[in-house]
């Protein structure tokens with residue numbers, strides 16, 4: 001749908017960053033029941049264009065996953081915005097709901113989503129609008145969620161609900177599995193000689209995301 005067309009139902013914006021596609025997968029599962037109930041859903045993926053970091057996220061799998069992931073620590077600790085590209089659709093229409101999809105990087109909100117949440121575009125999209133915070137991570141979701149919620153609220157958004165998903169495995173095996181996947185794009189049974197579970201979002205989590213989306217559809221339907 002074009003931004004200036006009249007929508008049939010509530011307008012929902014899903015704005016996110018996604019490197020391996022997990023966050024996007026969850027957002028699409030949340031969106032399915034919203035669309036079934038007549039919402040017009042727009043997906044807006046933030047481009048991470050910062051010349052200091054863009055190259056490592058421009059290819060998948062990563063040639064040196066450990067180094068690439070560790071290389072993001074300084075940027076994450078600085079908590080400063082980086083250069084991003086925000087799709088026009090974010091500010092081209094007024095939305096009834098914004099869903100923010102944020103993968104965790106180094107215990108907190110990834111640089112592109114943080115940068116977006118500190119931007120003028122976020123203010124335009126969020127001001128006076130209910131929002132949902134959705135986090136995908138290997139294990140650590142709390143600080144990321146708190147940050148998305150705080151920055152979204154500072155931009156005038158009205159926090160509505162949240163959802164988070166974690167990957168399988170304990171501290172060590174989930175990390176080995178993630179590094180194995182980031183470096184190969186494959187689900188291997190072992191990495192560095194250690195048996196590992198499959199990383200990433202599982203099918204049952206997508207089902208849960210669908211139920212969550214149905215609940216959100218009811219909430220915004222009632223509000224309308």
Ligand SMILES: Cc1cc2nc3c(=O)[nH]c(=O)nc-3n(C[C@H](O)[C@H](O)[C@H](O)COP(=O)(O)O)c2cc1C
Nearest residue numbers: 018019020021022023103106107136137138139140
């Ligand atoms: C640079 C980087 C740092 C990460 N740091 C963490 C972390 O500190 N804690 C955690 O639980 N997951 C961490 N992860 C795993 C990501 O949260 C997970 O791969 C992500 O949710 C995948 O979503 P996406 O495919 O949509 O990008 C990290 C991933 C990357 C690429």
